[in-house]
Amino acid sequence: MIxxxxxxxxxxxxxxxxxxLFFEPSTRTRFSFETAMxxxxxxxxxxxxxxxxxxxxGETLADTIRMMDSYSDVIVIRHSYEGAARxxxxxxxxxxxxAGDGAGQHPTQTLLDLFTIHNSFGTFKxxxxxxxxxxxxxxxxxxxxxxxxxxxxxxxxxxxKILGMPEHxxxxxxxxxxxxxxxNINDVIxxxxxLYVTRIxxxxxxxxxxxxxxxxxxxVDLSLLEKSKKDLIIMHPLPRVDEIAPEVDYTSHAKYFxxxxxxxxxRMAILSMVLGVR
Amino acid sequence: MVEGKELKIEKIRNGTVIDHVxxxxxxxxxxxxxxxxxxxxxxxxxxxxxxxxxxxxxxVKIENRFLAPKEIAKISLIAPSATVxxxxxxxxxxxxxxxxxxxxxxIVKCSNPNCxxxxxxxxxxxxRVVLTNPLRIKCRYCEREMEGKEIIHNII
Numbered sequence: 001m002i003x004x005x006x007x008x009x010x011x012x013x014x015x016x017x018x019x020x021l022f023f024e025p026s027t028r029t030r031f032s033f034e035t036a037m038x039x040x041x042x043x044x045x046x047x048x049x050x051x052x053x054x055x056x057x058g059e060t061l062a063d064t065i066r067m068m069d070s071y072s073d074v075i076v077i078r079h080s081y082e083g084a085a086r087x088x089x090x091x092x093x094x095x096x097x098x099a100g101d102g103a104g105q106h107p108t109q110t111l112l113d114l115f116t117i118h119n120s121f122g123t124f125k126x127x128x129x130x131x132x133x134x135x136x137x138x139x140x141x142x143x144x145x146x147x148x149x150x151x152x153x154x155x156x157x158x159x160x161k162i163l164g165m166p167e168h169x170x171x172x173x174x175x176x177x178x179x180x181x182x183x184n185i186n187d188v189i190x191x192x193x194x195l196y197v198t199r200i201x202x203x204x205x206x207x208x209x210x211x212x213x214x215x216x217x218x219x220v221d222l223s224l225l226e227k228s229k230k231d232l233i234i235m236h237p238l239p240r241v242d243e244i245a246p247e248v249d250y251t252s253h254a255k256y257f258x259x260x261x262x263x264x265x266x267r268m269a270i271l272s273m274v275l276g277v278r
Numbered sequence: 279m280v281e282g283k284e285l286k287i288e289k290i291r292n293g294t295v296i297d298h299v300x301x302x303x304x305x306x307x308x309x310x311x312x313x314x315x316x317x318x319x320x321x322x323x324x325x326x327x328x329x330x331x332x333x334x335x336x337x338v339k340i341e342n343r344f345l346a347p348k349e350i351a352k353i354s355l356i357a358p359s360a361t362v363x364x365x366x367x368x369x370x371x372x373x374x375x376x377x378x379x380x381x382x383x384x385i386v387k388c389s390n391p392n393c394x395x396x397x398x399x400x401x402x403x404x405x406r407v408v409l410t411n412p413l414r415i416k417c418r419y420c421e422r423e424m425e426g427k428e429i430i431h432n433i434i
Contacts, residue, residue, distance in 0.1 A: 060399050083394040083419025087401060102392050104420055168423055 001265035004039055012277050013042035019072035020046040021064070021088075022099070023079045028238060029099050029109070032263035033076050036271055039264065045072055065091045074274055077101075095274035103139055109237060110143040112266040114151075116259040117194055120233050124151035128191050132158040133198035133218060133243060135165040140237045141198055142169050145179075155179035156188050160214045163204065185218060189227050195220065197236045197243055221245035225253060235259050287322045287339060294345055295363040295370075296338040296353065301326050303357050304336030310352045310433045311345070319343055332359070352385050354378055355413065356430050378410045386415070386424070387432040393420035403434075 004010055018037040022030050034044045045068070047053055053064065061084060068075055069092040077088050078099040085098030100106045114124070121127055129148055131141045135157055146169065148155060157165050157179050164181070165173075173179060182188055189195070197220055205211035220234060220243060236244060236256040248254055272278065299307055304323050308314055313321055322339040329335040344364060345353075353360055354376035364372040384402035388395050395403045395417070405415035405424070414425040424432065 061394070061397065062400050079394070080392075081394040081397055081420075082390060082392050082422070083417065086419050087394045087399060090401065101394075102420075168421075 001268050005036070005261075005265040005268055007039070010039075011041035012272055013037065013040035013275060016042040016074070016275055017072040018042055018044050018271065019068045019075045020044060020099075021068060021075060021077045021079075022046070023050045023077075023084075024100065026078055026099065028260055028263060029078065029106075030076075032260075033097075033099065033267050033271075036264050036267035040268055040271065042073075042271070061087060062091045065096075068092075069094055074271060097270060097274065100139060103137055103142075105143045106139045107143055108263075108267060108270060109140045110147050111270070112259065112262045113140070113144050113196070113235065113237075114147060115266050116235060116255060116262050117233075119262075120255065121193065124148060124153050127153045127193045128156065129153045129194040129196065130156035130158050130185075130188060130192045131165075131196045131198070132185060132220075134163045134200050134204065135159045135198070136163045137201070137204065138198045138237075141196070142166070144196065145169055146172050149173040149177070149179075156192065157181045158185050158188060158218075159183065160200070160218075163200065185220075185224065186227070189224060190229065192232055193229065195228075195232060195234045197234060197240070199239070199241055199243055215243070219243055219245065220248060222247050222251070225251065228253070286327075287324050287337065289368055290320070290322070290339050290341045290365055291368055293319070293339065293341040293343050293365050295365055296340075296357075297335070297361045297363060298329070298332060299336040299338060299357045299360050300332070301334040301336055304338055306356055306430060307336070307338050307353060307360075310356065311340075311349055313340065348385060350374060350376055351379055351382070352433055355382065355386065355433065358410075358413070378407060378413060381406055382415050385434055386429060387434055388417045388420060388422060389424050389428050389432050390417065390420050390422040393417060393422060395419050 020030055020033055037044050065088045074095045075092055076097045076099050077085050080102050082102040082104035084101045085096055089096040098107055135141050145155060161183055200215050202211050232253050233255040234253045238256060238260055296307055304325050320341040324337040326334050327337055345362060350362055358376060358378045360376050362374045363370045382405040386403060388403055395401055404418040406418060408414045408416050412425060414423055416423045
C-alpha cells in the first residue's frame with residue numbers, strides 16, 4: 001500500500017464514497033482517511049462543522065447515520081460518546097469504522113501504531129514497550145496496551161500516579177504478563193525498545209504549578225536519550241506540545257512523523273478491506 | 279413460615295410468591311417490580327425470616343399479580359437464588375428458579391454517563407455477562423463493566 005499512499009495511481013475504489021462524520025475535532029485521523037480514500041480513487045463526503053448538521057437541531061445520531069448511510073458506501077465516525085460507533089453500525093447497512101469514541105477506543109490508530117512498530121522490528125514478541133504520559137484518559141494507549149499484551153510484548157506504564165492506567169484496562173492485561181508500573185521514566189528508559197509518548201493535558205490538573213512540575217519531569221530530550229538503547233524508537237500519536245523536545249526530531253529515534261504518515265496506507269488497507277477489494 | 283400454629287405471613291389465593299430472596303434484598307425486589315409506586319393490590323414482605331436452606335431469607339408475596347419474563351430476568355440480577363411461584367387457588371401452579379441470564383437486555387441502564395445509550399437514541403441497553411458469581415456485566419456499547427450494587431442501582 002505504501003507506494004499507493006505516496007501517489008501511485010490506481011482506481012481500486014473508483015465509484016465508492018466515504019462519509020466522514022467527525023462530531024469531534026480531528027486533524028490527522030480525518031485527513032488521513034480522506035487522503036486514503038482519494039488515493040484509492042474514491043470520493044469523500046463530509047461536513048465542515050458538526051454544528052451545521054441536523055444533530056444540532058435535535059436529530060438522533062441513529063437518524064443521521066441512516067441518512068448518511070444511504071448517501072455513501074462506508075462511514076467513518078468520531079464522536080464524544082463511548083459506544084457511538086457501535087450504535088452507528090447498528091443503524092447502517094454499510095460498514096462503519098470507529099475513528100474514536102469518547103474515552104473509549106481508537107482502533108485504527110492502534111493498527112497504524114502496530115504497523116509502525118512492526119516496520120521497525122519485524123515482530124512484537126518480547127519487545128519492551130513503554131507507554132508514557134496520560135494513561136488514564138488517552139484512548140489511544142488503552143487500545144494499544146490491550147493489543148500489545150495480546151501480541152506478547154512486555155509493557156511498561158510510565159505516568160504520574162493520578163494519570164495511571166484505568167483498572168478495567170489493567171484487568172484485561174494482567175492475566176497475561178504483569179506490566180511494569182512506574183512514575184519515573186529514568187528508571188526504565190534503558191530497558192525500552194519503544195517509547196510511546198502521549199500528551200499530559202493541562203486541564204486534568206486543578207493546580208497549574210503541579211502541572212508544570214509534572215509535565216517537565218516527563219519531557220523527552222537528548223539528555224534522557226543518552227541512557228536509552230541505540231535502536232530505541234520514539235512514537236507519539238500527535239499533536240505534541242512540549243513533551244518531546246524538537247531536538248529529538250533529528251535523531252534516528254524519532255518515528256512520530258513516519259507514524260503519522262502510516263495512517264494513510266493503514267487506512268487505505270482498512271477501507272479496501274471493508275469494501276471488499278483486496 | 280409457621281410458628282406455633284399461627285401464620286406470620288398470610289397465604290395468598292392468586293398471585294406470585296418470590297421466595298429465597300437473600301436476606302435484606304426483599305425491598306429491592308419490590309422496588310424493581312415498581313411495587314413502591316402504584317400499588318393496587320396486597321403485598322406482603324417478610325424480612326429476615328428463618329430458612330433451613332439459607333439461614334435467613336426475605337420473602338415477597340403479591341396478590342393478583344403475575345410476573346412477566348422481563349421482571350423475572352430483573353430478579354435474577356439481584357437474587358439468583360430466588361424462586362418464583364405462581365399461585366392459583368392457594369396452590370403452586372408453576373415454579374421457576376431464576377438462573378443468571380446469559381445477557382442482560384433492556385433492564386439495566388449503563389452506569390457510564392458518557393455511554394451512547396444514555397443519549398436520547400432509539401436503542402435498548404445490552405450487556406454481556408462476564409462473570410456470574412459475583413455477577414459482572416459489560417456494556418456492549420461502551421464496554422464499561424458493572425457489578426454488585428452498581429447493577430442493582432441501575433435496574434430500570
